[in-house]
Amino acid sequence: MKKTVYSLVINAPxxxxxxxxxxxxxxxxWMExxxxxIHEENFDYENPVGKKFKQRLKEGGKIQEYEGEVLSYNRPKxxxxxLKHSSFQVDVYYRFTSVETNQTRLDYECKVEMFSSMAKMMGFLFSWFTKRILTKQMNDLKAYAEKRFDGVY
Structure with missing residues (x-):
């Protein structure tokens, strides 16, 4: 299992x-x-732990669908x-901490488990590309959150 972590401070509450x-x-x-x-019919937005959903992402011109499950939910912390696919599983955690007034530290953790030797090899070969995508995604998240926050709390 491969683990990736990333932290940044966002100028928003x-x-x-x-x-x-x-x-x-x-x-x-912010997520390219x-x-x-697509949430299951009985999805509880206030208590979503254990609830299932499907996430659809456009990748290389095609729509890919992943089986999703909420693992933890402690608003706003x-x-x-x-997310599961036939060849891998990804567990993603976003952890939020108030740093100062109107500043938040976001700690991102991603654990990827590849199910086949081919998937493991491809994951290794493209690990540099994956890190580049993560950095861009986190920077886009930061820019969007800061733009959305108008400075009045």
Whole structure:
């Protein structure tokens, strides 16, 4: 299992940053390729741990669909999700901490488990590309959250 971590400080309050990561409407504005989340019928947005959803992402001109599950949810401190595909599984945790007034530290953790030797090899070969995408995605998240926050709390 490969683990990647990334931290950054965002000049916006914790509730704003959490909402940017938790809301499908906001995710569309910073996550490249995000199409939609399709939640199961009885999805409880206030207590979503264990609830299932499908995440659709546009990758290389095609729409890929992943089976999703909410692993942890502690508004506005933590959000954890699992995405599964036939050849891998990804557990992603976003952890939020108030640093100063209107500043939030975001700690991102991603654990990837590849299910086949071929997937493991491809993951290794493209690890530099994956890190570049993560850096861009986190910078886009930061820029969007800061733009969305108007400075009045």
């Amino acid at each position: 914790i509730n704003t940053v959490f909402e940017v990561v938790n809301s499908d409407e906001h995710i569309k504005n 390729g995000f199409v939609e989340n 933590e959000l954890g999700i699992r």
